[in-house]
Amino acid sequence: MQYSMKYIFGFAAAVCFVCSILISAANVGLRERQRANELLDRQQSVLQAAWLVEPGERVGRERVQELFDNVTPRVLDLTSNALLDDEAAAAFDPDRAPEKPAPENRAGIRFMPEQVEIYEVIEDGEIVMLVLPIVGQGLWGAMRGYLALDVDTRTIRGLTYYEQAETPGLGGEVDNPRWKRLWPGRLAYDDDWNVAIEVIKGPAGPPEENPHEVDGLSGATLTSRGVTEMLRFWLGENGYEPFLKSFRESGRA
Numbered sequence: 371m372q373y374s375m376k377y378i379f380g381f382a383a384a385v386c387f388v389c390s391i392l393i394s395a396a397n398v399g400l401r402e403r404q405r406a407n408e409l410l411d412r413q414q415s416v417l418q419a420a421w422l423v424e425p426g427e428r429v430g431r432e433r434v435q436e437l438f439d440n441v442t443p444r445v446l447d448l449t450s451n452a453l454l455d456d457e458a459a460a461a462f463d464p465d466r467a468p469e470k471p472a473p474e475n476r477a478g479i480r481f482m483p484e485q486v487e488i489y490e491v492i493e494d495g496e497i498v499m500l501v502l503p504i505v506g507q508g509l510w511g512a513m514r515g516y517l518a519l520d521v522d523t524r525t526i527r528g529l530t531y532y533e534q535a536e537t538p539g540l541g542g543e544v545d546n547p548r549w550k551r552l553w554p555g556r557l558a559y560d561d562d563w564n565v566a567i568e569v570i571k572g573p574a575g576p577p578e579e580n581p582h583e584v585d586g587l588s589g590a591t592l593t594s595r596g597v598t599e600m601l602r603f604w605l606g607e608n609g610y611e612p613f614l615k616s617f618r619e620s621g622r623a
């Protein structure tokens with residue numbers, strides 16, 4: 371049986387139309403679930419940075435929610451360096467946060483969010499840690515993660531990346547729990563509150579002997595430098611430094 375050209379094109383158009391409707395419906399229908407999964411992923415990273423779960427350990431939604439009972443998300447305005455009140459914070463969407471051009475930096479950051487979600491970790495009613503989002507360029511692309519600082523705003527409690535495109539076995543070792551174990555106890559700032567933490571080439575020794583340096587990733591000097599530069603930026607005057615300073619001065623540290 372021979373079909374006319376009109377029939378063939380009409381049939382193909384009808385198939386395309388039906389498929390596009392199905393794909394759009396699936397996209398809209400799954401969006402909520404996608405967003406819920408993204409949120410869960412972010413929460414897991416926050417918990418890993420704070421070592422409330424082991425790096426690499428996957429915990430279920432219920433356990434994350436249980437642990438998050440002791441983690442308070444706050445929204446920090448990076449222009450006024452003040453925390454937003456609860457009402458303004460409730461309307462904040464981290465995926466739609468407006469951005470502003472970043473001041474000159476060596477971390478490859480061209481635009482930075484005007485507001486960020488940070489997290490207070492609570493124990494016995496007291497803040498014991500602050501978990502701060504960080505982002506900067508690795509060798510192959512942006513690396514996004516969290517830095518957990520002790521309430522003294524100086525001692526690092528953990529560092530984790532939830533998004534990075536570095537080469538597995540080289541720069542990708544930023545995800546290796548062994549490397550992440552090197553961070554807790556190091557000091558982000560020196561005695562004069564200058565950013566002092568640095569990933570060096572080669573081994574750095576334990577935090578008690580070498581509080582400001584962390585082992586470099588072998589064969590991945592460029593990724594290591596990316597980590598150092600993003601910490602310098604985010605802990606510096608254009609990042610969290612003014613907020614951390616006022617946090618300390620408010621007597622909460």
Ligand SMILES: Cc1cc2nc3c(=O)[nH]c(=O)nc-3n(C[C@H](O)[C@H](O)[C@H](O)COP(=O)(O)O)c2cc1C
Nearest residue numbers: 509536537540541542587588589590591592593594
């Ligand atoms: C295929 C390939 C992938 C690489 N991936 C990374 C990487 O993810 N991070 C990195 O810093 N260097 C990576 N490098 C190595 C860099 O090009 C560079 O040689 C290295 O950072 C220098 O580090 P080193 O002084 O510790 O040897 C890669 C090299 C090749 C050939």
